[in-house]
Amino acid sequence: MILDVFSNWNLIRTAGFLAYFLLTISIMAGLMQKISSFQNQKQLLMEIHKISGWIGTLNVIFHAILLLFDQYVPYQIWEIMIPFVAKNEPFFSGIGTISFYLFLIVMLTSDFFLKKLGFKLWKKLHFLVIPAWVLMILHGIFIGTDSEEIWAIIIYSAGIVLITTLLMMRYFESKVKVVHRKNAN
Numbered sequence: 001m002i003l004d005v006f007s008n009w010n011l012i013r014t015a016g017f018l019a020y021f022l023l024t025i026s027i028m029a030g031l032m033q034k035i036s037s038f039q040n041q042k043q044l045l046m047e048i049h050k051i052s053g054w055i056g057t058l059n060v061i062f063h064a065i066l067l068l069f070d071q072y073v074p075y076q077i078w079e080i081m082i083p084f085v086a087k088n089e090p091f092f093s094g095i096g097t098i099s100f101y102l103f104l105i106v107m108l109t110s111d112f113f114l115k116k117l118g119f120k121l122w123k124k125l126h127f128l129v130i131p132a133w134v135l136m137i138l139h140g141i142f143i144g145t146d147s148e149e150i151w152a153i154i155i156y157s158a159g160i161v162l163i164t165t166l167l168m169m170r171y172f173e174s175k176v177k178v179v180h181r182k183n184a185n
């Protein structure tokens, strides 16, 4: 019974959801840092942003490694590494792979290549998290076994509502700043 809980399939799903949860938290914390209402929590938000981003990315790697050992739908390493060549759900597996590469680019450029790239290019690359996040959600919803469960619907919907709200807040604040700057000149 206890072994059932730790079956490979359960671990694949848990790692997938944990990755989704942590990467969503990371993006939320990143967006909140620049919104005026959260300015006094900037330091804390930055720590959450970094830590959840890395642990989320490592969870994706765990999710993918476990797929190699799945009893029912085993993946070959190239089916995970090369988008759209998997026998199982090639399209939705493929967007999972692309999402992972985009997250990896963002994490690596932030921690190791920021100085080399310069702030402007780094910032452009950093916003790849948004398409990465959209692909991750589509991947989870359309390939996952749990997508019709009420708890999964709540988890996916909460992520979508929160990220969309924060993106809109960022957008409107940036518009207000532009108007203020124009009025000041």
Ligand code: HEM
Residues within 6 Å of the ligand: 012, 013, 015, 016, 017, 019, 020, 060, 063, 064, 067, 075, 079, 080, 081, 086, 088, 093, 094, 096, 097, 098, 099, 100, 103, 136, 139, 140, 141, 143, 144, 145, 146, 147, 152
């Ligand atoms: C950013 C990258 C990824 C994230 C965040 C992610 C997340 C998820 C989530 C949330 C689920 C739903 C689990 C469920 O409903 O039970 C899932 C399922 C799945 N993922 Fe991923 N995934 C990623 C990358 C990949 C990659 C690269 C592959 C392989 C090519 C893959 C293969 C699968 C498979 C086969 C399932 C179905 C498991 C099942 O429910 O039977 N994922 N993933």
